[in-house]
Amino acid sequence: MFRFLSEVLALMRKYRKGLLIFCGLIVVAAIGMLTLSYELSTHSWFCGKCHYMTPYVDNWKTSSHKDVECANCHMQNSFSGILKSQFKAIASTIRYATNTHDKIPRSEIDDANCLKAGCHETRLLEGNVTFKKNILFDHKQHLNGARRGINLKCTSCHSQIVQGNHMEVTESSCFTCHFKNMPKGDAIAGCNCHSAPKDTVVHEGFTFKHAQYLKLGVQCKECHIKITSGNGNVSPERCFSCHNQQFPDKIDAKKIHDNHVTMHKVECFLCHDEIKHGEIEMVRSLEISCDNCHSGSHNIQKDMYMGIGAKDLENYPSIMFKAQVGCDGCHRKSVSAGVMQESMSVAEGQSCVTCHGKGYDTMMADWHNMLANYTELLQSMYLSTQEKYNAIKGSLEQDKLQALKPLLGSAEYNLGFVRTGHGEHNLVYAKKIMLKVQKDLNAANKLLSPDYQEFDALKIADDDAKNNCTQSCHTNMSKTQVVEYQGLHLTHNDHVSKHNMECTYCHASNGDKHGQVKLSRESCIKCHHTQESVECKKCHDNQVKMFNGQGGFDVKDSPDVMSDLNCSDCHSKMSEGHTVEKTKASCGDCHDPKYAEYVDDWQKKTVVIIEETSKLLNECKEQFQKASGLPAEKTNEIIALLVKAEANLQLVLHDRSDGAHNPNYAGALLFAADEKLRKVKELLK
Numbered sequence: 211m212f213r214f215l216s217e218v219l220a221l222m223r224k225y226r227k228g229l230l231i232f233c234g235l236i237v238v239a240a241i242g243m244l245t246l247s248y249e250l251s252t253h254s255w256f257c258g259k260c261h262y263m264t265p266y267v268d269n270w271k272t273s274s275h276k277d278v279e280c281a282n283c284h285m286q287n288s289f290s291g292i293l294k295s296q297f298k299a300i301a302s303t304i305r306y307a308t309n310t311h312d313k314i315p316r317s318e319i320d321d322a323n324c325l326k327a328g329c330h331e332t333r334l335l336e337g338n339v340t341f342k343k344n345i346l347f348d349h350k351q352h353l354n355g356a357r358r359g360i361n362l363k364c365t366s367c368h369s370q371i372v373q374g375n376h377m378e379v380t381e382s383s384c385f386t387c388h389f390k391n392m393p394k395g396d397a398i399a400g401c402n403c404h405s406a407p408k409d410t411v412v413h414e415g416f417t418f419k420h421a422q423y424l425k426l427g428v429q430c431k432e433c434h435i436k437i438t439s440g441n442g443n444v445s446p447e448r449c450f451s452c453h454n455q456q457f458p459d460k461i462d463a464k465k466i467h468d469n470h471v472t473m474h475k476v477e478c479f480l481c482h483d484e485i486k487h488g489e490i491e492m493v494r495s496l497e498i499s500c501d502n503c504h505s506g507s508h509n510i511q512k513d514m515y516m517g518i519g520a521k522d523l524e525n526y527p528s529i530m531f532k533a534q535v536g537c538d539g540c541h542r543k544s545v546s547a548g549v550m551q552e553s554m555s556v557a558e559g560q561s562c563v564t565c566h567g568k569g570y571d572t573m574m575a576d577w578h579n580m581l582a583n584y585t586e587l588l589q590s591m592y593l594s595t596q597e598k599y600n601a602i603k604g605s606l607e608q609d610k611l612q613a614l615k616p617l618l619g620s621a622e623y624n625l626g627f628v629r630t631g632h633g634e635h636n637l638v639y640a641k642k643i644m645l646k647v648q649k650d651l652n653a654a655n656k657l658l659s660p661d662y663q664e665f666d667a668l669k670i671a672d673d674d675a676k677n678n679c680t681q682s683c684h685t686n687m688s689k690t691q692v693v694e695y696q697g698l699h700l701t702h703n704d705h706v707s708k709h710n711m712e713c714t715y716c717h718a719s720n721g722d723k724h725g726q727v728k729l730s731r732e733s734c735i736k737c738h739h740t741q742e743s744v745e746c747k748k749c750h751d752n753q754v755k756m757f758n759g760q761g762g763f764d765v766k767d768s769p770d771v772m773s774d775l776n777c778s779d780c781h782s783k784m785s786e787g788h789t790v791e792k793t794k795a796s797c798g799d800c801h802d803p804k805y806a807e808y809v810d811d812w813q814k815k816t817v818v819i820i821e822e823t824s825k826l827l828n829e830c831k832e833q834f835q836k837a838s839g840l841p842a843e844k845t846n847e848i849i850a851l852l853v854k855a856e857a858n859l860q861l862v863l864h865d866r867s868d869g870a871h872n873p874n875y876a877g878a879l880l881f882a883a884d885e886k887l888r889k890v891k892e893l894l895k
Contacts, residue, residue: 816869
């Protein structure tokens with residue numbers, strides 16, 4: 211053996227030059243092959259030479275990346291990365307030639323390739339972007355730090371499913387993270403991904419806008435009962451599609467995600483069952499089947515709610531029924547009743563507040579009292595009519611008897627229907643029924659006594675009557691003493707009760723603008739400023755406060771230098787129309803005619819400060835909302851400062867004179883607001 215090795219070494223020494231040349235040629239050939247391989251693999255046309263890559267290449271050709279070479283994404287930029295990619299490419303070519311290749315290829319794309327210069331290098335700085343129609347997405351929140359214990363990569367969301375769209379967002383990845391192991395109807399980020407829908411929505415024939423309900427704090431899941439299907443679980447069989455070894459019973463989920471997601475960019479859908487998200491199940495009326503236990507117990511109430519069942523009257527479903535509100539939308543409070551103290555659900559006023567807002571908690575009680583009074587009147591009227599009928603029916607002609615029986619029968623049935631069905635379930639339908647009862651009883655009395663004078667005992671408003679709004683829904687409006695509109699304070703009671711004005715004079719009654727104020731300040735002026743004697747402060751409370759220098763936070767009271775004057779000394783000839791120019795013209799009655807220029811100067815200076823203070827207030831609010839982990843004491847201090855600063859600003863804004871009523875006090879209010887806001891800035895540092 212030793213002799214053999216000696217002979218080999220001797221030959222190598224003898225032919226050393228030839229061996230060096232041969233080895234050099236091999237190295238050159240290897241470098242040439244690698245260079246050729248690199249050159250070929252950097253061109254996208256080469257990727258499609260293997261038939262099983264065809265679907266991916268075809269998707270790429272129609273994608274937003276069609277002008278980007280495959281290698282720009284799929285090949286690492288470093289020298290070691292290039293070598294690794296080339297050896298991998300050669301190995302893949304050999305496996306393809308020997309038919310031992312993977313039938314479903316996969317690749318790992320580094321985030322650095324996505325974020326390099328010329329591509330998406332500013333993506334993390336762009337903030338919110340809109341995905342699809344109204345989904346707000348921030349890349350920085352998802353890529354900087356762990357989310358649910360997982361460090362995500364670009365390809366965690368931007369992946370490729372066969373026959374899919376190349377590198378577009380795979381929504382199932384989003385749904386897996388946001389909904390897995392979350393309670394029904396909830397997501398890890400709540401509903402913050404979606405901006406509030408602005409379009410008018412039609413659901414089951416009911417038209418509405420989301421904004422008014424979101425403003426009241428109505429939870430999305432009150433209507434969107436089920437928003438997901440699937441659970442996102444990982445079945446063991448999924449593991450064996452890539453691995454062939456047995457796994458322990460207990461697996462560390464974090465380690466699995468670190469290895470698969472963070473290190474090797476494995477797509478979520480390769481392991482997790484799919485979770486679908488959308489309008490899987492929406493709320494529906496009467497979805498609780500009470501009949502399962504209480505057969506026929508609430509049929510009359512359901513008929514009342516659905517607006518069916520009354521005699522000789524058209525169907526009229528409740529607006530709540532049209533809105534798909536189920537029984538448990540109002541019957542939320544559980545109480546014990548009966549000998550066995552069984553549990554039952556009752557309705558309470560607070561249920562109204564949940565959807566309609568503050569002030570509607572008394573509406574149900576008002577309906578109940580109104581219906582009780584009306585049905586009592588009708589019951590008395592029915593008994594009186596029935597007694598009169600019983601007394602003389604023996605002497606009545608046959609045709610009158612035939613006419614009276616259906617009238618009395620219909621009145622008795624319909625009255626019982628309202629009382630048993632509880633008219634609160636459908637107030638408008640209940641009122642129509644009671645009007646029908648009254649009409650039938652009046653007709654019956656007319657047949658019994660020709661001299662009978664028909665009368666309206668109920669004074670019920672029909673759909674078009676001016677008091678229908680306050681009688682049907684807005685029962686609290688007649689009780690409301692003062693409301694504010696565009697800086698003016700007014701009373702509903704004065705306008706509706708005393709002056710007999712219809713609600714629709716000021717408010718829109720139809721469509722998605724229902725209830726919105728439609729009149730302008732000029733409409734008010736046409737009425738109020740044409741009166742001989744007008745008490746200004748009754749409507750212009752904010753202006754009086756500003757003129758007298760009162761109402762601000764941490765600002766000394768400071769009446770205007772002309773506070774001894776009456777409003778009419780400057781605001782003269784109101785009946786001829788009220789304009790700023792006419793008001794400034796009255797300055798010349800007491801001062802130099804050029805004095806009006808001072809008013810312009812006061813207003814210009816005040817407007818500039820108002821804009822600066824408003825901008826600073828919005829900045830402080832935004833910073834405060836983003837701040838987290840603040841001590842309770844500091845949080846309370848910031849809230850108090852913001853409230854006082856905004857109150858001072860609003861006092862100047864609601865005065866609507868841009869400081870002209872009291873320029874010194876307006877300036878003091880804005881200065882105090884500015885000081886408080888700058889203190890907020892310091893506390894938030």
